[in-house]
Every structure is written in C-alpha cells, then in structure tokens.
Amino acid sequence: MSSIDTLSLVFLTTGFTVGFGHCIGMCGPIVISMSLNLKTRNTIWPHILYHAGRVTTYTLLGGIMGVTGSFAMVASRIALIQKGVLIFSGVLIIFMGVMMGPWLIKFSCFKNETGIQTFFSRTFGSLVGLKSTLAFFPLGLMLGLLPCGPVYTVLIASARAGMETAGMYQSFMSGMVLMLFFGIGTIPALFFVGRLAGTARFIRGPIIYKLGSFIMMGLGIYFVFKGIRY
Amino acid sequence: MQLFKKTTAILSILFWFFTVYLAVPLFASDSKTGALINCDIQHQPCTRQISGTIVTLDIQPRPVKAMKDLIFEVQIKNADLTRLPMIDLSMPGMKMGRNQVTMKMTAKGVYQGTGIIVRCPSGKTVWQATVNLPGTGSTSFIFDVIY
Numbered sequence: 060m061s062s063i064d065t066l067s068l069v070f071l072t073t074g075f076t077v078g079f080g081h082c083i084g085m086c087g088p089i090v091i092s093m094s095l096n097l098k099t100r101n102t103i104w105p106h107i108l109y110h111a112g113r114v115t116t117y118t119l120l121g122g123i124m125g126v127t128g129s130f131a132m133v134a135s136r137i138a139l140i141q142k143g144v145l146i147f148s149g150v151l152i153i154f155m156g157v158m159m160g161p162w163l164i165k166f167s168c169f170k171n172e173t174g175i176q177t178f179f180s181r182t183f184g185s186l187v188g189l190k191s192t193l194a195f196f197p198l199g200l201m202l203g204l205l206p207c208g209p210v211y212t213v214l215i216a217s218a219r220a221g222m223e224t225a226g227m228y229q230s231f232m233s234g235m236v237l238m239l240f241f242g243i244g245t246i247p248a249l250f251f252v253g254r255l256a257g258t259a260r261f262i263r264g265p266i267i268y269k270l271g272s273f274i275m276m277g278l279g280i281y282f283v284f285k286g287i288r289y
Numbered sequence: 290m291q292l293f294k295k296t297t298a299i300l301s302i303l304f305w306f307f308t309v310y311l312a313v314p315l316f317a318s319d320s321k322t323g324a325l326i327n328c329d330i331q332h333q334p335c336t337r338q339i340s341g342t343i344v345t346l347d348i349q350p351r352p353v354k355a356m357k358d359l360i361f362e363v364q365i366k367n368a369d370l371t372r373l374p375m376i377d378l379s380m381p382g383m384k385m386g387r388n389q390v391t392m393k394m395t396a397k398g399v400y401q402g403t404g405i406i407v408r409c410p411s412g413k414t415v416w417q418a419t420v421n422l423p424g425t426g427s428t429s430f431i432f433d434v435i436y
Contacts, residue, residue, distance in 0.1 A: 070386075080383075081384055085410065135356065145410065209384070211405075215405050215407070285411075
C-alpha cells in the first residue's frame with residue numbers, strides 16, 4: 060500500500076469523524092435549509108447532487124494544491140472568493156428561512172399577492188427555490204468553497220503530498236485523491252442531517268416550518284456577520 | 290396509529306436535537322479556551338518541562354498569523370532523542386483533522402519544521418501546538434494566533 064493509499068484511508072476516516080462534529084455545525088444549516096425548502100419534491104437527488112458538487116470542488120482544490128505544493132499561496136488567492144461565498148450562503152439561508160415560514164405574511168401589511176413574500180419569491184425564488192434538481196450541483200460546487208478548518212487541514216496535506224510526488228500529473232492526482240476521499244467521508248453526516256430534516260418536515264410540518272424559519276434566519280444573519288468579518 | 294405518533298414524536302425530537310447541536314458550537318465564545326492559554330508566542334518563545342526535559346517552542350515570523358507559512362523551532366535540553374520530534378497543531382475543543390509539522394535537526398537539540406495554522410471561520414483564535422518527543426512524552430503550548 061503506497062503512502063497516498065494509506066493517507067486516503069486516513070482522510071476518509073477524518074472526513075467521517077469531522078463530518079459528525081465540525082461539518083454539521085458549519086454546513087448543517089445549509090443542508091437543513093435545503094431540505095426544508097424542497098417541500099413536496101424528492102429529497103434524495105438534490106442532496107446527492109449538492110454533495111457531488113461540493114466534493115468536486117474539494118477534489119479540484121486538492122489537485123491545485125498538489126500541483127502548486129503551496130497551501131498558503133493558493134489560500135491567499137481564493138480568500139476573497141471564500142468571503143463572498145460565506146456571505147452568499149448566509150443570505151441564502153436567510154431567504155430560505157423567509158420563504159419557509161409564515162412570519163412575514165403575519166407582520167406584513169401586504170397580505171395579498173403583491174405582498175412581501177411574493178416580492179421575495181419573485182426576486183429570490185429562482186435562487187432558493189431552485190426549480191431544477193440539477194441546479195443543486197452548481198450550488199454544491201460553489202458552496203464547496205466555504206471556508207472550513209478541516210478542509211484547510213486536508214488541503215495542507217494535499218499540498219505536501221504534491222510536493223513529495225515527482226511530476227506535475229502525479230502531484231495533481233495525489234492532491235485530488237486525498238481531497239476526494241476526505242469529501243466522501245463528510246457525506247454521511249450531512250446526508251443524515253438533511254434526510255432527518257426532510258422526514259421531520261413531513262410529519263411535523265407547521266411546527267418545523269415556524270421554528271425552522273426562525274432558526275434559519277438567525278443562522279443566516281450569523282453567517283453574513285461571520286462572512287463580513289472573515 | 291399509536292406507533293406512528295410515537296415514531297413521529299421521536300423523529301421530531303431528534304430533528305430539534307440536531308438543530309440545537311449544530312447551532313451551539315457556532316455561537317460558543319472563545320472565553321473558555323482563552324483561559325487555557327499558557328504561551329505568549331506573539332512576543333517570545335515558550336518553555337515547558339516534561340519530566341526533567343526542557344522543551345522550548347518558537348514560531349517565526351512574528352506576528353504569528355494564520356494561513357501563512359510558519360517556521361516552528363523546538364529546542365530540547367536534558368534529553369537525547371532517538372527519533373525526530375513532531376508537532377501536532379489543533380484547536381482546543383474542536384476537531385480539525387490531523388495537521389502535523391515534521392521536523393529536521395538543524396543543530397544538536399534544535400529542530401525545525403514548516404507548518405501552517407489555519408483560520409477557523411468561527412473566529413476562534415486560540416491554537417494548540419503539542420510537541421511530541423518520542424520516548425519522552427508530549428507537552429502542549431496554547432497560544433493566540435492573529436487572523
């Protein structure tokens with residue numbers, strides 16, 4: 060077994076364990092928001108596509124780290140994009156919360172079709188409603204760029220693995236493989252949380268929507284705040 | 290019908306448990322981990338002992354910032370190591386995966402290695418460098434990092 064094979068297994072396990080701790084905290088709100096906003100649609104494929112997109116971004120970043128052999132250089136170049144993605148994900152969660160709950164319609168003077176919810180649904184419907192299931196793949200691709208400590212840690216290992224491998228192609232592949240295995244390891248935890256939210260939505264609809272909407276808006280504001288400070 | 294109600298109740302409890310579980314770490318403050326700080330690495334090297342062995346850690350360049358290449362230097366006194374020391378970088382109370390600094394001997398009892406402290410989006414700045422000395426033991430230096 061080569062060192063890359065061994066490291067791949069190590070990072071698959073890391074992804075799995077970190078998934079049930081750190082990732083649920085950072086990406087859980089996004090996955091739950093997504094689940095609750097799926098409404099009556101099939102909840103498996105959007106999740107699969109979202110995670111496929113996220114892991115694809117991790118894998119490509121791993122490849123880039125492997126080729127360059129420098130985590131610090133690549134990280135400094137994508138820092139601004141990551142800040143933008145963090146703010147965007149916060150805005151996304153806020154609007155998912157707004158769309159999901161009955162809050163605004165009650166407080167709003169607009170209770171008819173020209174109401175504030177209609178405004179939100181028109182303006183952001185295409186964003187958070189994601190009419191096509193396939194749209195979850197590019198969403199995952201983008202949110203794969205969210206700044207995340209454990210992802211950084213494995214990217215450092217990918218850069219090191221790239222440095223220790225001879226040839227550009229091998230360096231690219233070794234970085235990619237490590238991040239691919241890590242990404243796959245993180246899927247079970249987030250998939251579980253997403254499915255749990257989806258199941259809860261079906262059986263306790265009104266309560267889940269009301270409380271979920273409130274929590275999502277709070278978390279979204281927190282994400283935006285963190286993004287601005289990042 | 291009774292079984293269905295019980296199942297739905299259990300699933301609802303599970304859902305809210307996970308929602309709270311994921312929200313709590315996001316809002317947790319740095320005050321608890323801040324109290325653990327035992328090293329002023331931003332201004333000077335730090336020294337600790339492992340059963341008579343004196344271990345000094347220095348990180349350059351200063352100020353010690355996250356997401357930058359850093360040089361970690363460990364000086365060992367009163368011990369003859371048979372294998373090279375290793376540094377584990379982590380955040381107290383947070384699983385971040387394995388981030389290790391492999392070291393090379395630059396002089397007798399002096400070891401250096403390059404590593405990176407990553408930036409946690411939670412905003413927490415307290416980091417821990419655990420110096421592992423094979424056959425002797427390990428000691429942790431807990432310090433503040435600039436983001």
